[in-house]
Structure formats: structure tokens, C-alpha cells
Amino acid sequence: xxxxxxxxxxxxxxxxxxxxxxxxxxxxxxxxxxxxxxxxxxxxxxxxxxxxxxxxxxxxxxxxxxxxxxxxxxxxxxxxxxxxxxxxxxxxxxxxxxxxxxxxxxxxxxxxxxx
Amino acid sequence: xxxxxxxxxxxxxxxxxxxxxxxxxxxxxxxxxxxxxxxxxxxxxxxxxxxxxxxxxxxxxxxxxxxxxxxxxxxxxxxxxxxxxxxxxxxxxxxxxxxxxxxxxxxxxxxx
Numbered sequence: 355x356x357x358x359x360x361x362x363x364x365x366x367x368x369x370x371x372x373x374x375x376x377x378x379x380x381x382x383x384x385x386x387x388x389x390x391x392x393x394x395x396x397x398x399x400x401x402x403x404x405x406x407x408x409x410x411x412x413x414x415x416x417x418x419x420x421x422x423x424x425x426x427x428x429x430x431x432x433x434x435x436x437x438x439x440x441x442x443x444x445x446x447x448x449x450x451x452x453x454x455x456x457x458x459x460x461x462x463x464x465x466x467x468x469x
Numbered sequence: 470x471x472x473x474x475x476x477x478x479x480x481x482x483x484x485x486x487x488x489x490x491x492x493x494x495x496x497x498x499x500x501x502x503x504x505x506x507x508x509x510x511x512x513x514x515x516x517x518x519x520x521x522x523x524x525x526x527x528x529x530x531x532x533x534x535x536x537x538x539x540x541x542x543x544x545x546x547x548x549x550x551x552x553x554x555x556x557x558x559x560x561x562x563x564x565x566x567x568x569x570x571x572x573x574x575x576x577x578x579x580x581x
Contacts, residue, residue, distance in 0.1 A: 399572070
């Protein structure tokens with residue numbers, strides 16, 4: 355069975371400051387890892403993903419995440435946040451349990467950017 | 470995302486009544502999913518489909534059923550709605566894990 359832990363339910367940060375949203379996972383097999391973002395009253399949007407290869411993955415809007423197998427982590431970072439980054443962020447993990455493709459989501463971290 | 474449409478967007482229903490939520494995709498994705506989102510729980514998988522007429526249960530499937538008679542449509546039915554099923558329901562679809570999921574905008578269901 356796979357699981358995802360996002361320890362921080364809310365993260366307040368001042369505009370233009372750096373931020374890290376933490377994600378830890380558990381799985382007995384190789385995993386794929388994802389970060390999704392949810393803006394108010396909208397569905398989730400894929401932000402970035404790790405499938406294989408380079409452990410550092412980047413999104414088009416300045417976020418990056420690093421896969422750390424030894425620490426079973428996939429933390430999301432941004433060096434300088436903007437007001438528009440205020441949203442809820444979900445980490446997700448998937449393996450090939452049962453031969454079908456299912457994704458398990460964390461409980462989410464609300465990023466509040468303070469002007 | 471314009472590729473996934475959920476209907477209705479909002480619904481209020483009475484305890485004990487059946488309710489059907491619809492998800493329609495225009496992307497021809499093989500896999501489709503129904504999640505519910507509740508504070509403190511994140512997204513929990515209700516049911517999923519890996520092809521037409523091929524469905525399976527997720528982690529919170531009690532009280533729910535699904536049907537997929539066409540690639541583009543995935544229906545979620547609450548057989549007899551209860552207050553514990555008050556939630557926001559999201560449909561998602563994907564062609565494979567390499568691509569991630571595309572989500573609909575959600576259906577806010579209130580059971581009174």
C-alpha cells in the first residue's frame with residue numbers, strides 16, 4: 355500500500371520570500387510522484403511530476419521539487435513567491451498496485467502568501 | 470479544464486434520495502476516477518474505471534456506485550444519500566500515469 359504525508363496543513367509566507375512545502379511518501383515499490391495545485395473553487399491542476407531520470411523537476415511558473423529516495427521525500431520549493439501562488443497544494447504518489455493506475459493524494463497544504 | 474465537464478456544479482438533496490453526478494470528457498482518456506474532497510482528508514478515491522464497463526472500488530466506495538457505458542461518460546450514483554456524503558466531488562481522467570490527471574471543476578453536494 356502507498357501513502358502520502360503532508361505534515362503542514364497551512365504555510366503562511368511573505369511575498370517574495372522562499373517557501374518549501376513538505377511531502378513524504380511510503381511505498382514498497384518504485385513510485386511516480388506528483389504535485390497538484392488547486393485554486394479556490396477550481397479543480398486540481400498538475401504542477402509537476404517525477405517519473406524517472408533527473409531527481410530535480412521544475413514547473414513553468416518557478417516551482418521545483420526534488421525526489422529523494424533515501425528520505426522518501428518530494429518537497430516542493432519556490433525561491434520567491436507571488437500573491438498569485440496562494441492556493442492549496444497536493445502531493446500525490448502512484449505505483450502499479452494491482453496492475454491499474456491509481457494515485458494516492460496527501461491531505462494538502464494551503465499556501466497563504468502575505469503581501 | 471475544458472476537457473472534463475462535471476454536472477451539476479451544485480446540488481442540494483434530501484437524505485434518502487438517490488443522486489447521480491455526471492462526468493463527461495472530450496479527451497478520449499482510458500482511465501477515469503471519482504474522488505471526494507473533505508477538509509482534513511484531502512482527496513479520497515471512491516471508484517475508478519479502466520475502460521468501458523470496467524470499474525473497481527476505491528477506498529471509500531460504500532454507498533456509491535458507478536457506471537461507464539461510453540468512454541466519455543462516467544456516472545457516480547449515491548444510492549440513498551446521507552449527510553456524511555455532503556462533500557465536493559471531483560472527476561478526473563488520464564491516459565496514463567506519465568501524463569498525470571486532468572480534473573473537472575467539481576460538484577458541491579449538500580445532503581440535508
